[in-house]
Amino acid sequence: GQQVMQIPQYQHVQEGEDFTTYCNSSTTLSNIQWYKQRPGGHPVFLIQLVKSGEVKKQKRLTFQFGEAKKNSSLHITATQTTDVGTYFCARTASKLTFGTGTRLQVTL
Amino acid sequence: DGGITQSPKYLFRKEGQNVTLSCEQNLNHDAMYWYRQDPGQGLRLIYYSQIVNDFQKGDIAEGYSVSREKKESFPLTVTSAQKNPTAFYLCASSMAPTTSSPLHFGNGTRLTVT
Numbered sequence: 001g002q003q004v005m006q007i008p009q010y011q012h013v014q015e016g017e018d019f020t021t022y023c024n025s026s027t028t029l030s031n032i033q034w035y036k037q038r039p040g041g042h043p044v045f046l047i048q049l050v051k052s053g054e055v056k057k058q059k060r061l062t063f064q065f066g067e068a069k070k071n072s073s074l075h076i077t078a079t080q081t082t083d084v085g086t087y088f089c090a091r092t093a094s095k096l097t098f099g100t101g102t103r104l105q106v107t108l
Numbered sequence: 109d110g111g112i113t114q115s116p117k118y119l120f121r122k123e124g125q126n127v128t129l130s131c132e133q134n135l136n137h138d139a140m141y142w143y144r145q146d147p148g149q150g151l152r153l154i155y156y157s158q159i160v161n162d163f164q165k166g167d168i169a170e171g172y173s174v175s176r177e178k179k180e181s182f183p184l185t186v187t188s189a190q191k192n193p194t195a196f197y198l199c200a201s202s203m204a205p206t207t208s209s210p211l212h213f214g215n216g217t218r219l220t221v222t
Contacts (some may be wrong), residue, residue, distance in 0.1 A: 031208055043151070045210035088150065092208055095166065096141070098151040108134055 002101040004091050012105040019079050022104035023072040023089035031092040032072045034063060037101075038085040048072075048092075079106045110135045114214035121193075121221050129184045129217045131199035140182035140199045141211065143213050144168060151198065157182055158205035186219065193221045 005024050013019055023032065031050050035043040047056055049065035049072060056063045062075045076083055084106050089099040112133045121127045133140065139158045143151040153166030157176040157209025176182055182201075186193045198216045202209040 033210060035211075036217070042213040042216050043211070048208070048210065050208075090211075095153055095164075095204075096211060097153070097167075098116055098143075100150045103148075 003063050003088060004097060006087075006089060006099040008102055009100065010105070013079050013106065015081060015106055015108050016078050019076040019083070019104055021074050021087050021089075021104075022044045023061050023074075025070050025091060027070070029069050029072075029091050032065060032070075033090045033092060033096070034074055035088045035090060035098075036085050037088065041085075050083060076104075081102070081106050081108065111152060112201055112212055112214035114197075114217050116176035116217060117215065119217055119219045121219070123221055124188045125139075126188060127186050127193075127219065127221075129186065129199075129219070131182045131184065131214060132180055133182075133212075134180060135201055135203075135212060136179070137203050137212070138179070139202045140176065141202075141204045142172070142174065142182070142184045143198045143200065144165070145196045145198060145216075145222055154184065165216045186221075193219060195219060
């Protein structure tokens with residue numbers, strides 16, 4: 001199936017540093033969703049982006065959808081230990097296809 | 109409280125045995141999904157169902173079977189034909205068949221086959 005690649009696969013930051021994960025598709029995306037999975041837990045829906053160039057914010061999290069609707073990013077400002085987990089993007093079509101995920105580790 | 113219940117949380121089986129994982133939802137969602145997650149990996153779609161009595165293969169359906177006789181229930185059977193069944197299995201549902209609706213996940217079942 002058509003893959004959605006995420007980079008980086010893993011990032012380790014000090015608390016207070018910023019973090020960004022990127023989601024790239026070779027084809028145009030209709031919508032994109034973002035999920036967070038805490039260690040040992042299940043994915044939890046964060047947000048959906050629909051429009052070209054869309055930017056949405058949730059407190060310290062900023063989500064962007066590219067102008068060409070082929071990429072998306074999630075930026076976390078001033079990370080906290082509660083941000084630890086794996087962040088997935090997911091492309092929507094007849095079924096939801098998840099990206100490869102970015103695992104974030106935050107240390108004090 | 110509405111939600112998705114997967115049981116059991118941990119499941120151990122011997123190689124060659126079929127095993128059925130339970131998934132029940134009381135969210136009145138039309139669509140249900142089964143994903144598999146291997147350590148450090150993303151989620152891969154096994155099967156999905158957009159309506160009762162209908163389901164479609166996902167990306168890795170070989171060695172698995174499902175049924176959707178009731179709206180609330182979408183059990184997954186891991187058959188002996190599945191070569192590497194040990195994994196974390198996640199069930200999810202969404203309000204509408206189109207995947208513009210967010211997925212709600214259960215807590216998952218960790219299956220270990222030895």
